[in-house]
Amino acid sequence: MAVPGNRQPAEPPRDLAETELFSVDAYARSFDSAVAEIDHEQNRVALARTAFYPGGGGQPPDVGTLRWDGGSATVTRVARDGGRIWHWLDIPEIAGDVREVYGEIDWDRxxxxxxxxxxxxxxxxxxxxxxxxxxxxxxxxxxxxxxxxxxxxxxxxxxxxxxxxxxxxxxxxxxxxxxxxxxxxxxxxxxxxxxxxxxxxxxxxxxxxxxxxxxxxxxxxxxxxxxxxxxxxxxxxxxxxxxxxxxxxxxxxxxxxxxxxxxx
The missing domain is CATH 3.30.980.10 (Threonyl-trna Synthetase; Chain A, domain 2)
Known part of the structure; x- marks a missing residue:
């Protein structure tokens, strides 16, 4: 999508379009992703791609759910930290062998x-x-x-x-x-x-x-x-x-x- 005009609109940066789905499609409610990193101390995960908005500019972050083979958790907080978008979960501990997840944002919110x-x-x-x-x-x-x-x-x-x-x-x-x-x-x-x-x-x-x-x-x-x-x-x-x-x-x-x- 782009503003009409005489110029050719700039394409979104490829890495942004492929990893931060919310930046190019606000209506993306669910997605699949590989797990990029698990932080056991803070009980949070970073994903290769996400539709969860991490907050900023006065807009709060999204919440929702992550599911994987054998488990699921509520995403209670999302934020940028150290160059990644992290998803905080409401479960006591994240299994270290989780490699793929299915994410779904709270669409009504x-x-x-x-x-x-x-x-x-x-x-x-x-x-x-x-x-x-x-x-x-x-x-x-x-x-x-x-x-x-x-x-x-x-x-x-x-x-x-x-x-x-x-x-x-x-x-x-x-x-x-x-x-x-x-x-x-x-x-x-x-x-x-x-x-x-x-x-x-x-x-x-x-x-x-x-x-x-x-x-x-x-x-x-x-x-x-x-x-x-x-x-x-x-x-x-x-x-x-x-x-x-x-x-x-x-x-x-x-x-x-x-x-x-x-x-x-």
Whole structure:
């Protein structure tokens, strides 16, 4: 998937596409993989490939299940550590002879996070369009999230105004595309300045970019739905001041037009 335009879009790095399945297909719910390493002290495994998102950018990691011949375990935590993506398990001890596993993510939780994450990008695009200010921080859980913005002030009707605009963009059914931009090209893209891409390590090249076509474009590693209509409906639950030039907007997602759709 790529942003339409005059250039040929960059292909995802081969090692990324083959090992971090979530980066190229957010709808991959299950997978097979060889076991790359077992850490008995921390009761965790690293896999040759995984669909489990390890967390980052305010999005929590996935949870789910790993199964193998003669056993299974719940994945309670996933994170990057020492150049690997590790999966922490809820069993007392991992057998040392496990070589192949079948993984399955908690799809209901993942899809809720995908809808939430995309809703936050829509919020970011709306604030950029309306006020021209960047996001300064954020966080999310399944179904709820918040973003902070460098706004000077906040009014009583801001929440209602932003909520109306977010849902307008949802109903426009904008495509949500994944692209991989060469770093030199990303540095020249004014649309990416809102994400402070200049703070991302220069070693990351190309940048993975999420583009809500016509609204928002951000360097981002998380998982998203493929169309804004799939978000459903958004309710802004709070708009408050967290200090000078720091205003916080909270939102929740609800079932509504498109929210129950689950392609893939």
């Amino acid at each position: 993942r899809h809720s996070l995908m809808r939430t994450h995309t809703a936050l990008h829509i919020l970011c695009g709306v604030i950029w369009t309306e006020f021209g200010v960047a996001v300064t921080g954020g966080n999310m859980e399944p179904g709820t999230g918040r973003l902070d913005f460098a706004l000077d002030g906040i009014t009583t009707d801001l929440g209602k105004r932003v909520e109306r605009r977010i849902n307008e963009e949802i109903t426009r059914a904008r495509e949500v595309l994944v692209d991989f931009l060469p770093r030199g090209e990303a540095d020249l893209d004014d649309a990416l300045i809102r994400t402070r891409a200049d703070l991302i390590s220069r070693e990351i090249d190309p940048l993975r970019v999420i583009d809500i076509v016509g609204l928002d474009k951000q360097a981002d590693g998380g998982t998203h739905v493929v169309n804004t209509a799939e978000v459903g409906h958004v309710v802004v639950t709070g708009a408050s001041s967290k200090g000078k030039n720091n205003k916080r907007i909270r939102l929740e997602i609800a079932d509504g037009p498109g929210g129950d759709a689950q392609p893939g």
